[in-house]
Amino acid sequence: MKTRRRSAFILPCIPTLVDKPPEGDRWTHEIKYDGYRTQIHLAGGHARAFTRNGHDWSMKYAAVLAASRELITRDAILDGEMVVQDESGRSSFKKLASAIRWEGSSLVYYAFDLLGLDGNDLTKQRCEDRRLRLHELIGDPRPTCALQFSQAFEGSGADFFAAVEKMDLEGIVSKRRASIYRSGPSLDWVKTKTYITGEFAVIGYERKRGAAPSLLLAEETDAVMRYVGRAIPAIPQNQRDELWQALEFLHADRLATPIGGGNKGVVPVQPLLKVMAKHLRGEEKLRHATVIEVLMPR
Incomplete structure (x- = not known):
């Protein structure tokens, strides 16, 4: 056969x-x-x-x-x-x-x-x-x-x-x-x-000597926080100063959601501050992401 x-x-x-x-x-x-x-x-x-x-x-x-x-x-x-x-x-x-x-x-x-x-x-x-x-x-x-x-x-x-x-x-x-x-x-x-812009919560940040500072971002879906990646602030200096002051005020004991490995130098913050970030479309995690606007809590 x-x-x-x-x-x-x-x-x-x-x-x-x-x-x-x-x-x-x-x-x-x-x-x-x-x-x-x-x-x-x-x-x-x-x-x-x-x-x-x-x-x-x-x-x-x-x-x-x-x-x-x-x-x-x-x-x-x-x-x-x-x-x-x-x-x-x-x-x-x-x-x-x-x-x-x-x-x-x-x-x-x-x-x-x-x-x-x-x-x-x-x-x-x-x-x-x-x-x-x-x-x-x-x-x-x-x-x-x-x-x-x-x-x-x-x-x-x-x-x-x-x-x-x-x-x-x-x-x-x-x-x-x-x-x-x-x-x-x-x-x-x-x-x-192509790029897309979305709103995310800041759950932490990292500022290393010799490297660009980055924010750890998460999105909230059905009341569940999910880590989506990092973004570099690309905002005017005066807004950047306000951002770091706000983040220092929001320091927390631990991250609002797990982010996996590589978080040794991360400073956790309460996820109350929102930002608008521009990132590549169609990626599971943020890639080439930059923060273009900070949405300060009122």
Whole structure:
């Protein structure tokens, strides 16, 4: 009896975070979807889905895999992002976990690369050639289909990023057209993220000699305080002086919520002072965060 050979999981190519998108006709640009990186393997009429770390989540993504088998009749390995969209069509990371558990039919998979086709390894082919074959395989967008091709923008990276920022999307991914697919961190794929501003409570601070002072921030959800990361004050000096005076007055014996390791030099404060912090969108913890306004208690 002949057994069906299963394709092996391929470690994904990870884009490098940059401050601004690259320019020039050697690059192409796509929307960065706010979801879970997913690899779909189609072989012999069967389909499997793997997480970024290679865990088999086929049961969780059953509806998307069924749509993939219906649309694609050939053996293929797809690289893409599993998302759920809000009422405006934007991918919503906050709703994703709930959708996976309770509303699998609401999931949408945006495929942006083709790593294998009919048993042939495509990872050594040019990125633009792989994407052309992927587009031929999936076709143009179908509004009700759970499998979509990630469209590219062929103009200025800066212009595309500005448009994405206005739409309140997470950012863009830029890819070198001639690059092959390499697993792990890559400079041939780079991501540029947009910023978002939020309100947070200060639960502590740290002032080290030779380093920029930082505030430890938390957000309160359902009366539960959750540590979200650090931010550097980027406010005028007079406001900064008021900030440190207020924090000294609010000294506490312990932190309002655990923050994990690395808190040896942290000074806990009562979580009564709120700040507005600007940070990268789509991150579990605050990244590149700066405090832009202090909301003094009255």
